[in-house]
Amino acid sequence: MTKHTSTTEPAWVRFSLITLALTFMFLFLVLPLATVFAEALRKGFGAYFEALQEPDAWSAIRLTFITALIAVPLNLVFGVAAAWAIAKYEFTGKAFLTTLVDLPFSVSPVVAGLIYVLMFGAQGWFGPWLQAHDIKIVFAVPGIVLATVFVTFPFIARELIPLMQAQGSDEEQAAIVLGATGWQTFWRVTLPNIKWGLIYGVILCNARAMGEFGAVSVVSGHIRGQTNTMPLHVEILYNEYQSAAAFAVASLLALLALVTLVIKSVVEWRHEQAMKTVTEAPPERPEDSLNSSMASISQEVIQS
Amino acid sequence: MTHLLSTVGRKPQRVLPGFNLTLGYTVLYLSLIVLIPLSALVFKTFTLTWDQFWAAVTGPRVMASYRLTFGASLIAALVNVVFGLLVAWVLVRYDFFGKKVVDALVDLPFALPTAVAGISLTALLAGNGWIGQYLEPLGIQLAFNPNGVVIALIFIGLPFVVRTVQPVLEDTEKELEEAASCLGATRWQTFTRVIFPSIAPALLTGFAMAFARAIGEYGSVIFIAGNMPMVSEITPLIIIGKLEQYDYAGATAVALVMLVISFMLLLVINALQTWQRRRTGASS
Numbered sequence A: 001m002t003k004h005t006s007t008t009e010p011a012w013v014r015f016s017l018i019t020l021a022l023t024f025m026f027l028f029l030v031l032p033l034a035t036v037f038a039e040a041l042r043k044g045f046g047a048y049f050e051a052l053q054e055p056d057a058w059s060a061i062r063l064t065f066i067t068a069l070i071a072v073p074l075n076l077v078f079g080v081a082a083a084w085a086i087a088k089y090e091f092t093g094k095a096f097l098t099t100l101v102d103l104p105f106s107v108s109p110v111v112a113g114l115i116y117v118l119m120f121g122a123q124g125w126f127g128p129w130l131q132a133h134d135i136k137i138v139f140a141v142p143g144i145v146l147a148t149v150f151v152t153f154p155f156i157a158r159e160l161i162p163l164m165q166a167q168g169s170d171e172e173q174a175a176i177v178l179g180a181t182g183w184q185t186f187w188r189v190t191l192p193n194i195k196w197g198l199i200y201g202v203i204l205c206n207a208r209a210m211g212e213f214g215a216v217s218v219v220s221g222h223i224r225g226q227t228n229t230m231p232l233h234v235e236i237l238y239n240e241y242q243s244a245a246a247f248a249v250a251s252l253l254a255l256l257a258l259v260t261l262v263i264k265s266v267v268e269w270r271h272e273q274a275m276k277t278v279t280e281a282p283p284e285r286p287e288d289s290l291n292s293s294m295a296s297i298s299q300e301v302i303q304s
Numbered sequence B: 001m002t003h004l005l006s007t008v009g010r011k012p013q014r015v016l017p018g019f020n021l022t023l024g025y026t027v028l029y030l031s032l033i034v035l036i037p038l039s040a041l042v043f044k045t046f047t048l049t050w051d052q053f054w055a056a057v058t059g060p061r062v063m064a065s066y067r068l069t070f071g072a073s074l075i076a077a078l079v080n081v082v083f084g085l086l087v088a089w090v091l092v093r094y095d096f097f098g099k100k101v102v103d104a105l106v107d108l109p110f111a112l113p114t115a116v117a118g119i120s121l122t123a124l125l126a127g128n129g130w131i132g133q134y135l136e137p138l139g140i141q142l143a144f145n146p147n148g149v150v151i152a153l154i155f156i157g158l159p160f161v162v163r164t165v166q167p168v169l170e171d172t173e174k175e176l177e178e179a180a181s182c183l184g185a186t187r188w189q190t191f192t193r194v195i196f197p198s199i200a201p202a203l204l205t206g207f208a209m210a211f212a213r214a215i216g217e218y219g220s221v222i223f224i225a226g227n228m229p230m231v232s233e234i235t236p237l238i239i240i241g242k243l244e245q246y247d248y249a250g251a252t253a254v255a256l257v258m259l260v261i262s263f264m265l266l267l268v269i270n271a272l273q274t275w276q277r278r279r280t281g282a283s284s
Helices: A002-007 A011-040 A044-053 A055-088 A094-106 A109-120 A127-132 A141-151 A155-167 A170-177 A182-211 A214-220 A230-239 A243-280 A287-303 B002-010 B019-046 B050-057 B060-093 B099-105 B114-125 B132-138 B146-171 B174-182 B187-216 B219-225 B235-244 B248-283
Strands: none
Touching: A002 B174, A011 A243, A011 B060, A011 B099, A011 B114, A011 B146, A044 A055, A044 A243, A055 A094, A055 A141, A055 A155, A055 A182, A055 A230, A055 A243, A055 B019, A094 A155, A094 B019, A094 B248, A109 A141, A109 A214, A109 B019, A109 B187, A109 B235, A109 B248, A141 A182, A141 A214, A141 B019, A155 A182, A170 A182, A182 A230, A182 A243, A182 B114, A214 A230, A214 B235, A230 A243, A230 B114, A230 B219, A243 B099, A243 B114, B019 B248, B050 B248, B060 B099, B060 B146, B060 B187, B060 B235, B114 B132, B114 B146, B114 B219, B146 B187, B146 B219, B174 B187, B187 B248, B219 B235, B235 B248
């Protein structure tokens, strides 16, 4: 330890900094998380499971899963297509297109919900037509799905674009030259290479899709048992002073968050391992490109 | 190395099939989900006269909400810069028990639904909460007023600063610090003159990201804010309020203001990231 004294701090400084950082993390992250479970179990396990078995809670859980099951695959297909187009080719307006892909991240969730009301609401562009044909989008499930697709739009694309850019397209070109079709190249060459980035993006996309509140709240109409997702159900119970029941449903979402963090850590670790073995093998893949792809991965998380 | 990568990328690579398909699908999907709906916002605003628009976006309640939203976001982002740097520093430079867990936990605000964060922070800080019960006798109120807004926004913004600064801090070269120390610099001088300038762009990017996210935040804030008009009402809530009174044009006008501001922040963040990349690229 002594030989590093020039590039580190005295022990008491290290100790105080660690203590200060951990205290901050404890107050701002651990305590709120612990509060969710403590409040959920305030009336005991019986009341906890009763709150979760309530029909409205069940329909909220079902709707949340349905929404994520539609939104995540849609954005997955988009993410792969966008990353393929942006990473593998050069064309004018590419930088602008990349910025537009990012746009939904910087739009307030409330604004995201509002734009669909303006499109499909009774006063909206397609409102009269939709009413004439008896189709409900806003204040119904399609609106919830649309708003969720919007807020989770860039997650997978943002993950894949820098990763595929760093990997280049030499391997794909080799496959094509050797006679593989486009689809074969994608399934056999590209997909194995982007596997971890893809899983990573899907995990984050799913967490946001299941937890989105603001955008969904604007388009949902809050009809109990029909257009309530889990976060909206939490809000209703909370506003009705059913605190324990609200926290019981919230605890499921907190568990989802914890599972997401665990999978995310595992994927990061696997990705690092995969990158390490790749760096040791061919000299064609410069270490810097791997570093930049790792840096971009952490950048992506930040964007979310 | 970025130079090498960019020359490789600049080669025409139309050997690969699928360009028309993937780019066409990307543009179509982007238009349907993002661009056309966002343009509805702009067109709806055009149904207002300029005076009506101005009245809608500068009403006293709306102005009070801007002050709260931007003020609280600014304070929260500044707090996040200080503690985000501290957490990133401790995670990169020191070893301690449970470091991996702490590192993973930094992303909790990304993964935890905002509504859950909102009710849990409220329960924690309310008069009967774990923390609130000790503060209330001292006359300190953290929930149901602007203080609560700031705390919720600190929670939401923390990972942005940590995750932008962390990789840059990992890449800083120890040799420079050793050189500084050999040349007689104290540890503090080394930090302020050598380390800090190299992480400053990342710190600024993290600040801008946390600030941008805080301005649009809704779910975690509305539970803890108390939502009193003129006092603790954030701008997204103003939009919701106008919508609930069927004032679609008014809601749209305020939404357009927020959209323009967030788009400008997006451009600022992009510029900062380019700066940061150039800075780190030049140093290595």
